[in-house]
Amino acid sequence: MLDSSHSVRATALPTTADVPNLDDLPLSVWPTGQQPPASQRRGRYTPGSTAHPAKMLPAVAAHAIAHYTRPGDLVLDPMCGIGTTLVEALHLGRRAIGVEYEPHWVDVACANLDLADSLGASFAGDARVLHGDARQLATLLSPEAIGRAALVVTSPPYGPSTHGQVSVIPGGGVQKYHHLYGNLLDRGNLANIGHHRLLAGFERILAALADVLRPGAHVVITVRPWREHAELIDLPSQILACGTRAGLVPVERCVALLGRVAGDGLIARGSFFQRDFIRKQRDAGLPLHLIAHEDVLVFCVLPAGSNVATQAAGHAADAAGETRAA
Numbered sequence: 197m198l199d200s201s202h203s204v205r206a207t208a209l210p211t212t213a214d215v216p217n218l219d220d221l222p223l224s225v226w227p228t229g230q231q232p233p234a235s236q237r238r239g240r241y242t243p244g245s246t247a248h249p250a251k252m253l254p255a256v257a258a259h260a261i262a263h264y265t266r267p268g269d270l271v272l273d274p275m276c277g278i279g280t281t282l283v284e285a286l287h288l289g290r291r292a293i294g295v296e297y298e299p300h301w302v303d304v305a306c307a308n309l310d311l312a313d314s315l316g317a318s319f320a321g322d323a324r325v326l327h328g329d330a331r332q333l334a335t336l337l338s339p340e341a342i343g344r345a346a347l348v349v350t351s352p353p354y355g356p357s358t359h360g361q362v363s364v365i366p367g368g369g370v371q372k373y374h375h376l377y378g379n380l381l382d383r384g385n386l387a388n389i390g391h392h393r394l395l396a397g398f399e400r401i402l403a404a405l406a407d408v409l410r411p412g413a414h415v416v417i418t419v420r421p422w423r424e425h426a427e428l429i430d431l432p433s434q435i436l437a438c439g440t441r442a443g444l445v446p447v448e449r450c451v452a453l454l455g456r457v458a459g460d461g462l463i464a465r466g467s468f469f470q471r472d473f474i475r476k477q478r479d480a481g482l483p484l485h486l487i488a489h490e491d492v493l494v495f496c497v498l499p500a501g502s503n504v505a506t507q508a509a510g511h512a513a514d515a516a517g518e519t520r521a522a
């Protein structure tokens with residue numbers, strides 16, 4: 197059992213002063229929703245993976261890994277869930293390491309690494325899932341892993357409201373399941389500690405990443421805005437501010453599509469709950485739309501002692517060139 201008594205600093209929400217000017221960041225749109233989630237996972241993930249409440253779309257992880265790393269590079273996910281980042285990294289010929297707080301998801305992620313190994317993914321035999329609290333990242337990683345990872349692809353948990361699956365019970369209505377993270381009283385899981393503390397905890401993880409990654413490494417965070425009683429919680433901007441305060445340099449803000457691009461349009465794929473929520477809000481007169489993308493925030497770890505402003509500006513310009521060329 198892990199120590200669940202970490203005192204989590206309650207913090208003020210990041211202010212706009214912490215958020216860089218978004219207009220200065222290059223933007224690209226990732227066509228990551230061409231296949232439905234189940235097709236993307238078929239054959240590469242064990243059946244036990246389905247129950248995770250907030251899995252990353254494999255194509256999002258794969259796009260980031262292909263774009264920001266080279267074969268043989270080490271990819272890290274400090275909150276790896278079922279290990280999507282790790283599995284996709286291995287299938288792309290990269291090395292992989294993950295940290296996960298919930299023992300059950302550690303086991304599922306390990307089973308997924310075994311499956312990747314049996315499918316012949318290179319480096320799968322060396323891949324590891326560490327059980328622990330990512331806020332203590334530097335103490336969890338082995339000395340050989342420090343300073344080696346070239347990329348982080350991760351996403352924070354953000355409560356049960358948008359997660360989970362449903363079953364319809366004849367005569368018994370709709371039941372939600374697989375929407376919670378572990379023991380709700382366990383404060384070590386950032387999903388269970390409220391919005392302000394989630395941000396504070398995630399900022400600590402980002403600060404820890406700045407210390408353990410290779411200089412020049414990228415940190416890719418996928419995150420969605422969500423609504424609480426119709427009020428928009430702009431989590432992407434709050435996470436952008438957390439990253440900046442943690443010493444990471446924002447270099448891109450992208451859009452990973454969850455829906456399929458077809459002809460001139462986008463065919464959205466919303467969960468039962470998202471559709472139900474939108475329908476009810478519209479009936480109540482609020483003209484909401486189904487969210488059809490994840491925000492992707494991309495940060496860079498600068499070498500110690502570098503001129504942050506100059507390098508960040510240069511990097512953003514490079515990234516803009518790449519985006520245009522793509």
Ligand SMILES: C[S@@+](CC[C@H](N)C(=O)[O-])C[C@H]1O[C@@H](n2cnc3c(N)ncnc32)[C@H](O)[C@@H]1O
Nearest residue numbers: 250251252275276277278280297329330385386
């Ligand atoms: C949004 S999910 C990540 C899902 C993952 N990308 C995947 O595809 O399976 C966030 C994960 O962070 C884990 N987590 C929460 N608090 C943590 C902590 N303090 N340290 C490490 N992992 C944590 C949760 O158990 C959850 O599995």
